[in-house]
Amino acid sequence: MNPAFVNRFFGLITLLIIVVDIGLVVLLLGRRRSALLQSASDRLDDLFGGSTLWIASAIALGATVGSLFYSEVIGFNPCHLCWYQRIVWYPLVVVLPIAAHRKDTRISTYTLPVVAIGWGIAAYQYTLQNFPSLDTGVCNPDAPCTLRWVWELGFISIPMMSLAGLTLVGLLLLWARTSTRQEHE
Amino acid sequence: MSKNVEQERADTTGSRRTVIVVAIVAVLAIAGIAALSTGGGNGSPGGGGTISETQPVTVSGVALPRYPEKGADPAVGQQAPTLSGFSFDGTPISITNDGKPKIIIFLTHWCPHCQNDVKELKPYIKANGLPDGVDFYAVSTASDPTAPNYPPSKWLADWPIPTMADDAQNSAAQAFGLNAFPFFVFVTAEGNVDFRFPGEVPPEALVEAAKQLATGR
Numbered sequence: 021m022n023p024a025f026v027n028r029f030f031g032l033i034t035l036l037i038i039v040v041d042i043g044l045v046v047l048l049l050g051r052r053r054s055a056l057l058q059s060a061s062d063r064l065d066d067l068f069g070g071s072t073l074w075i076a077s078a079i080a081l082g083a084t085v086g087s088l089f090y091s092e093v094i095g096f097n098p099c100h101l102c103w104y105q106r107i108v109w110y111p112l113v114v115v116l117p118i119a120a121h122r123k124d125t126r127i128s129t130y131t132l133p134v135v136a137i138g139w140g141i142a143a144y145q146y147t148l149q150n151f152p153s154l155d156t157g158v159c160n161p162d163a164p165c166t167l168r169w170v171w172e173l174g175f176i177s178i179p180m181m182s183l184a185g186l187t188l189v190g191l192l193l194l195w196a197r198t199s200t201r202q203e204h205e
Numbered sequence: 206m207s208k209n210v211e212q213e214r215a216d217t218t219g220s221r222r223t224v225i226v227v228a229i230v231a232v233l234a235i236a237g238i239a240a241l242s243t244g245g246g247n248g249s250p251g252g253g254g255t256i257s258e259t260q261p262v263t264v265s266g267v268a269l270p271r272y273p274e275k276g277a278d279p280a281v282g283q284q285a286p287t288l289s290g291f292s293f294d295g296t297p298i299s300i301t302n303d304g305k306p307k308i309i310i311f312l313t314h315w316c317p318h319c320q321n322d323v324k325e326l327k328p329y330i331k332a333n334g335l336p337d338g339v340d341f342y343a344v345s346t347a348s349d350p351t352a353p354n355y356p357p358s359k360w361l362a363d364w365p366i367p368t369m370a371d372d373a374q375n376s377a378a379q380a381f382g383l384n385a386f387p388f389f390v391f392v393t394a395e396g397n398v399d400f401r402f403p404g405e406v407p408p409e410a411l412v413e414a415a416k417q418l419a420t421g422r
Contacts, residue, residue: 023351028240036232071225078229095351152317157404158385159316161347166317168353 031172072196073120080112099163108138128193145179260291260370269382293358302396315352329408338419346371346378
């Protein structure tokens with residue numbers, strides 16, 4: 021498969037996720053202060069409230085498949101920071117669907133710290149990619165963490181994909197926790 | 206709770222899930238179509254003509270040991286191997302023991318630190334020239350069409366230092382024992398390794414080190 025097409029595809033998906041991330045942050049932060057945002061939040065809750073954990077599962081599955089596709093099919097060599105992020109993502113593919121099936125929103129208590137750690141690692145790697153001088157000053161010949169295998173739309177690299185995805189999973193976990201619909205179903 | 210209400214709730218949940226699945230599929234399809242239509246390029250290297258990103262390299266002499274992670278460099282004082290090869294456009298380049306001290310810079314196009322070095326060194330050298338008494342060479346190695354900033358011939362198009370293209374097996378880089386990019390090797394007039402080091406170097410420091418190499422310190 022053409023790597024340029026794959027990069028553009030994942031880049032566009034990531035852009036969409038970033039937009040959704042921003043929207044969810046605005047809703048989560050502003051719904052208690054604004055009737056309009058509360059109304060939008062309620063509508064969203066009606067539409068997706070019972071499925072937030074399933075959506076988070078889909079994001080985790082997409083990230084896992086994407087990371088494996090990049091390394092196993094296209095041949096990008098994961099650096100050590102990429103591996104740490106994989107350690108965060110891969111178990112989510114297992115635990116989130118189980119929690120979704122059991123409608124167990126308490127899963128957020130256990131998974132949010134993991135998501136936060138992954139988020140921090142992704143943010144750190146993205147910073148290194150943009151400011152490589154913060155790194156050791158050399159590139160590992162095999163897999164440097166500063167290397168931008170992907171650079172779509174002028175700002176989307178693989179750690180940015182991870183960052184956006186983990187943000188969405190974290191927000192969905194928070195949403196599931198505060199959603200009453202989840203408990204009623 | 207009556208059966209009808211339960212049935213209604215089950216129907217609502219089912220239809221909501223259908224909406225979500227359809228929405229996810231639609232998003233993936235739209236992203237796919239957009240990715241196809243915006244191209245993302247064909248991923249093929251530029252080039253054309255006689256430009257080649259890798260060229261055959263002949264290594265003579267004993268390869269240097271790999272640069273150590275810690276401790277003294279065992280290659281210091283050792284006779285440096287010599288290289289015969291070509292620039293990207295096929296111009297022959299030899300890096301031999303010709304009685305002149307020399308600095309060899311190993312670069313790879315995808316490494317941000319190499320990119321920084323080239324970005325800083327290029328205007329500095331163009332403005333100030335290279336110090337007398339030392340020959341400078343660059344070797345473009347680890348070329349990878351799938352990695353960023355490809356092709357290196359384009360990246361180093363107006364680079365003022367004679368540049369040899371390494372072969373696909375990175376023979377030149379391996380012969381000089383590099384363990385990271387960028388990698389600098391200082392060779393004395395006698396053809397021995399004066400010192401090697403990996404990492405970015407400010408132009409002023411490199412030129413100062415070159416002057417010391419030229420005068421034999």
